[in-house]
Amino acid sequence: MNAEIINNRDLITMKLLYYFIKIKNYTPIIVQGAKDEIWLENMEEEIKIIRIVNGYIHNDEQMEFDKFKTKRLVSKIKKKTFSFKMKVLNIFTNLGENVNFEKTNQDDKIYKYIDVKVPDDLMKNKFLLDNFIDLRNNMDFKEEGFGLFLKITNEINQKNREDAIKNDDIFAPKKIVVTYVLILVLVLIYLFSLLTNSGNSLINKFAVYGPFIRSYNEYYRLLTGTFLHGNFIHLFSNCYALYIIGLQVESFYGKKKFLLIYFFSALTGSLLSVTLSNYASVGASGAIFGLMGALAYFGYYYRVYFGSTWKEKFLPVIIINLVLGFMIPGIDYFAHLGGLIGGVLMSMAVGLKYKSKKQENINGIILSIIFIAFLIYMGIFLK
Secondary structure (H helix, E strand, C coil), rough: CCCCCHHHHHHHHHHHHHHHHHHHEEEECCCCCCCCCEEEECCCCCCCCCEEEECCCCHHHHHHHHHHHHHHHHHHHHHHHHCCCCCCEEEEEEEECCHHHHHCCCEEEEEEEEEECCCCHHHHCCCCCCCCCCCCHCCCCCCCCCHHHHHHHHHHHHHHHHHHHHHHHHHCCCCHHHHHHHHHHHHHHHHHHCCCCHHHHHHHHCCCCHHHHHHCCCHHHHHHHCCCCCCHHHHHHHHHHCCCCHHHHHHHHCHHHHHHHHHHHHHHHHHHHHHCCCCCCCHHHHHHHHHHHHHHHHHHHHHHHCCCCCHHHHHHHHHHHHHHHHHHEEEEEEHEEEHHHHHHHHHHHHHHHHHHHHHHHHHHHHHHHHHHHHHHHHHHCCC
């Protein structure tokens, strides 16, 4: 078979798919209402959507309708992925001569439109070369025609298999240990307080209480108070929440990262509580809110696989619990808020397998240190 068997349009499409999927880690997505076009998504790139359009666009009227349709579809993707800004690159392989392309690209910084008629145009387009600097190095193929088609197809299939293995590793059921141990510890401490009739005594000695922490240097209270509960309802609600959320976080992050997130969130929750409140508080809810933050952080990065679950289930649970904390008397909502922030920051610091970059981890560590140092200064030394 010779090179002529593969037409220019198919060759351009295959080369673009190879580059964006294999090299740049874009993922093909199904978009209802899109015909004769391929949509690729990568939320870590500045240009988050690549749209390869093989359908024929004859004139400006058709182009205007295409732009309107594209923006409507992107709006749906933004809502689904909880994205506020989404740059889109539209690559046309079958554009008519009657389309005023300069007008199409005029004053639009979010949607960029490119006309590619032959494969060599990929190496001449300034926008492509400026935004994807390694494009030129990944478009030099020795194979031609059907051989090139097979090579690119095999490379893309191999990349998809590798991604499938990674996803199976992340989402496969894991053996849960830490969550169960924490629940057991919380229950045993509460049973001990009941059997020894020492509930009030334990709370007096170990609850999170700012004046005693500052005056008597009882810093241990910042963590010990998170293992105590005022009554059975308090204990049951926190243990149930820890069971539901903890299983997910421990499975997605692993045991060591789970522990770091849990205790860091417990600490930041207690610190914000003593910073903004002079009341004694007990309970694991600050740490649990930290796990909620970790789950939301994970869901955001894997929202392509969660679909609308991240937006429709994770976020509402967090928002509802925060609102209830402000509305119901006796709940330490400052601990909830501090734990939630701490959970997100520590999740950024420990990172997500296959997703996080080293710079993101470093930023997370720096922000975590700044946040906890600020709380210590405001809650312990300044107040």
